[in-house]
Amino acid sequence: MEPVSAAVSAVLPAGGSGERLGGATPKQFCGLQGRPLVSYAVRAMERVSWISDIIVVVSPENIETMKSIIEKYGHKRVTVVKGGITRHRSIFNGLKVFAENQSSNRLLQKPEVVIIHDAVRPFVEEDILLKVVMAAKEHGAAGAIRPLVSTVIASGEDGCLDHSLERARYRASEMPQAFLFDIIYQAYQQCTDHDLDYGTECLHLALKYCKTNAKLVEGTADLWKVTYKRDLYAAESIIKDSLSQQICIITDVKEAVVQAGFLLHESLKNQVKDKEYATEEIQKLVDMLEKSNVPLLYPVVLILVHLNISENISFSIGLEELTKIKKFAREVKKKNILVYGLLIQYKDHFPLQETVNSAAALTMALIKDRNPELIGQLLVA
């Protein structure tokens, strides 16, 4: 997907103070599965190959934080720019980097089309980015919209209802938006201090100063802006949901337990790692994962499945062994890998399908929850 050979870059204002969220950390730096929200938005841009440069605009006190996030998560094509005291001033600062071509270390090419997107909308897809870019090429400006959830009303000076708007006639203006660079830059150059200090809407500036009526593009619900604490909860759940679709389990079953392994396969529709606690092998796997950089972006769940095929009814687990696993898990957690143990009992007198179902349910629960407090525990299927 390459949008008709236009040079496209993006500006992400990330200078907000997050006062609506409550709490000291601005929301763009709040951790979701241990990783700051802004990193998700940057990743969403960066994985789109036809976006050349990504400008992240942050308030002066967060420049170092942002630079360390870029380094830690290995983000590419990102330039950090100092923001202004309002959203519009920050975006303007971001655009200036292209126009004035004086970014400290490298030259940034002025794009034909510039995307503006919020750092606190982590789930933007290539599809909608492409749509707004194409529409901006044609119309000069474009932005994602959504239906209104609540009726919008105007209040009078007495704090009473003045009038309400007919919900169907209006839309919520969301992000991403895209503009021909020259149009939005000209709009920012011409606009007043009042616009810069009190305005919130880039589409409005393009209309007011460049007579450009932005094309409105229907977006999906997941474009919503993380604003309140509940939105962080929602974002975390969405990430967990999507992560739990990504399972890679490794099998190396012994002859005797092939049946259990097979059923577990069926239940998990996937493969299962059932090595015993062979510390060496686990360590190797951990090293591989670490090298892959995957655990940097998301916590990886590693489940050590132990198959107990002993017929001895009074089989028991030594606490010493458990303590060893816990210690190992604690070490590995520093690398963002979550290790859990799962014991599956395979005995002739046991109802196998039930055990296998229980193992599958426990595995799914561990993968879904990624609970860091439960690492190193041995669960029994």
Added chain:
Amino acid sequence: MEPVSAAVSAVLPAGGSGERLGGATPKQFCGLQGRPLVSYAVRAMERVSWISDIIVVVSPENIETMKSIIEKYGHKRVTVVKGGITRHRSIFNGLKVFAENQSSNRLLQKPEVVIIHDAVRPFVEEDILLKVVMAAKEHGAAGAIRPLVSTVIASGEDGCLDHSLERARYRASEMPQAFLFDIIYQAYQQCTDHDLDYGTECLHLALKYCKTNAKLVEGTADLWKVTYKRDLYAAESIIKDSLSQQICIITDVKEAVVQAGFLLHESLKNQVKDKEYATEEIQKLVDMLEKSNVPLLYPVVLILVHLNISENISFSIGLEELTKIKKFAREVKKKNILVYGLLIQYKDHFPLQETVNSAAALTMALIKDRNPELIGQLLVA
């Protein structure tokens, strides 16, 4: 808190199809911690002593479902009414019950003030209900508002931006709202079919037909309307958060373990249950809980803490015992009680504070997550 001796009742429209949510179940019937969303909203009304009657308006096909929810969760003062094909028609049906005084089994007194609230806004507090009721008494109508999160725009016929609204001048109209009964009922009686079919805003009807400018009352962020799947995630997390503040742990420590018990107290700022797996006692506790009806409203977490004070380094846990706990936990889960096991090792050569911290962290994780898949597992601190 009694609002100046007015008779107050409430109407909860719960007839929506939840099409924005995706999925077959209308959102008001989606389960949060196993309990339908609408039950949370009903509970929020019902615990306010000065609200006399609660009318829940549902679509014809959900009347039986709603009645069984009321019975299951023991809701009081609730009348189920058949809804119309739009939100306004449903609310009108709810109001008619008071005006026409012909509800099937009992007589409902016409209230002086009626609250209208959505079934999909589960977190409404008495405070805001009181505020809108008081304001309605004075002004005839009142409603909760919130600042706009996104800029609102009007699109032209070509799908392009026509104009954007200055965000600061407008507000989102939320719920609850309250009205002098005669005003809102008169408005509904006079309004057109077009209003009933396409309108969404009760405040608008009061203004249009009764010249009543509603008083607007600033609400809190948690009044938001559960609309999308992410809102269900958010609501579930908020409920879990608030539940995990409610811990009641029972202690009966033996002399020898008083120190561990004391430290655990400190860590949990509370009491700890450390009985051994005395099945009888646990059963008694489960019976008590069941009788209390608490587990009906929320899943109760019961953690069986086992203190291992044996100095024997190779102490081990029998799988048979574990299987027994799991079976017990599965039985008790049917009563909405989640049983987990926690083993705390207390030995002279163990770093006690570390163990205690670990136990506290595990306890908090179990309470917070209420993961039904992990019941009956024995975690080791």
